[in-house]
Amino acid sequence: MSKIIxxxxxSADGAGYGVFEGDEVAARHAKTMGKCQRRNWERHNVVPAAFLNYLVGVGAIEKCFIPEPERTVWKVLELLYDSPARNRGGESIGEVVRTALEKDLLPKVLLGSSEYIWDHAKVFGVKRN
Incomplete structure (x- = not known):
């Protein structure tokens, strides 16, 4: 599951939560979310349509229809890569959401460490060249 979603x-319960704390637009869009959308996110990781509507509202993605089975985090990332709003000066909301989703999806350690090899050699008395 993604932390930002x-x-x-x-944030549907109040005036925002976590990243969206104090964001009235996000809270307003989150309050339009129904019980089924919440349950589908919690059980099956189907991105709520209200989240996509929020991204359209802030100009992060273009308006499009995505059927429910295809509403995955990867599909949202694909839409955010083709975002219409890019700023040279600072990051737009779409770019912030995209980087947060990427950080959640990528493993914590991309390349493994070889330290265990040297520990193995010390424990079993294997000599190196």
Whole structure:
């Protein structure tokens, strides 16, 4: 599960939560989310349509229809890569969401460490060249 979409879902209860704390636009879009959309996010990781509507509202993605089975985090990332709003000066909301989703999806350690090889050699008395 993605933390940023989870924060969006939780922001429906108040004036924002986590990343969306104090963001009235996000809270307004999150409150339009129904019970089924919340449940589908929690059980099956189907991105709520309200989150996509929020991204359209802030200009992060273009308006499009995505059927429910295809509403995955990867599809949202694909839409955010083709975002219409790019700023040279600072990051737009779409870019912030995209980088947060990428950080959640990528493993914490991309390349493994070879330290265990040297520990193995010390424990079993294997001599190196």
């Amino acid at each position: 989870g924060d969006f879902v939780k």
